[in-house]
Amino acid sequence: MSQSESNDTTGYNERLILLVLATVQFITIVDFMIVMPLGPQLMRVLDINPAAFGLIVSSYTFAAGVAGLVASATVDRFSRKTAFLVLYAGFILGTLLCGLAPNYGTLVFARVLTGAFGGILGGISMAIIGDVFPDSRRGRATGAMMTGFAIASVAGVPLGLVIGNQFGWNMTFIALAISGVPVLFIAAYALPSLNAHFGEAHLHPLESIRRTFTVPNHLNAFALIIALTCSGFLIFPYISAYFVGNIGMSEQQLPWVYIAGGALTFFASPIIGRWVDRAGKLFVFRVIAPLSAALMFAITHLYAGGILLAIFVFGALMVCNVGRMIPAMAMITASVAPRHRGAFLSANSSVQHIFGGVGAYVGGLFVTQTGEGAALEGFGTVGWIAAAVGMTSIWLAGRLRSGEGDEVISAPELSLPLAAEAALDAGQPIIAFVDGPTEVNEVRLKSVHPELRREGAQHCPQRPRDAID
Known part of the structure; x- marks a missing residue:
């Protein structure tokens, strides 16, 4: 009996469950992404410099990264419903505190709290999908949930910007928190307990982490995601302030920039x-990664008044970011043995968050602003660094080796969530759900390898560990 069959989901409305999960994903991704385009207003109202603003961004990602590492080894000790409700309630509280923050220090603390809870919700949502829906309908269910990412990138962030421009940045977070409260009660009603995994044996948390971070091929994959994440976060948190201070774009025009870029991706x-x-x-990665690096350089060296050019370059950069992340995540997913993929991808998500914070903070150290609304200085240097880090990813990608007998996750399956993430290059952790060490992988492999049908699919066939094509 599969895990999804052993959970008591009879009598629950699957559509309502998907609606809850998609809505939560919408709220969490807007909460994370909205901070960056609100940068010009935050720096002006709080009277902070770009380095201090970078800490607002990185505090969320650092907290999410650390919490993700802990959760990867401990969250399976609780029922899915309990874990989801506790994490979501903590996230709503953190978002509300962001809106009520009276000063810079309180806002940073609130972002840490929000990140610690919100950074794990994406993985829990994917686990709920895996527990509730059988393999034959899991792909469609995942796609339905991912509409929350899509709507957040194309509509949620621009709407949040409009609210922030009209009523102040605080109201954006207050509105998010208020809209999230009814979803908490609906989730308490709609979600089944999902506790069938309680009978499974669990490694000690430290042992689970040790195993994940001592495999050489895992380290190669982590190095690749670090290069991709850092290169994006070096520049993306400061693009809105750069558009306003250097290009001459008004804060009211910023929502249209994100609508256009999100729709293109x-x-x-x-x-x-x-x-x-x-x-x-x-x-494909080797074709698009250099283009992405070139656009990172270009967007940090635009001329004053070139608003249309800035919108075009921004849209092209977003497309190239999703263009490099789709093959990269497909290679990273294939680089680990199926039986270790769950822990590895959770750790990979944490690495993304942590080094996204590193990139945002380091970028802020190079950027200066002489006064309110003044042009950013040093952003061109950040562009050089981001482009150079992005180019190293080409070499790192070539070092990855396949960790499985055959690919089980295709690039199109990753394209929608990665498109949502590409708006800011590490918005929400992308965790490809794999249902245990055998169930999903062997079902998919049986359709490819006739010999697996005869032998009962006990083992994946071995093949030379060549570079992933």
């Missing part, structure tokens, strides 16, 4: 995903 991501599966992951 969602149009381009399925096309890129299909191209990756046809041409090969490493090939």
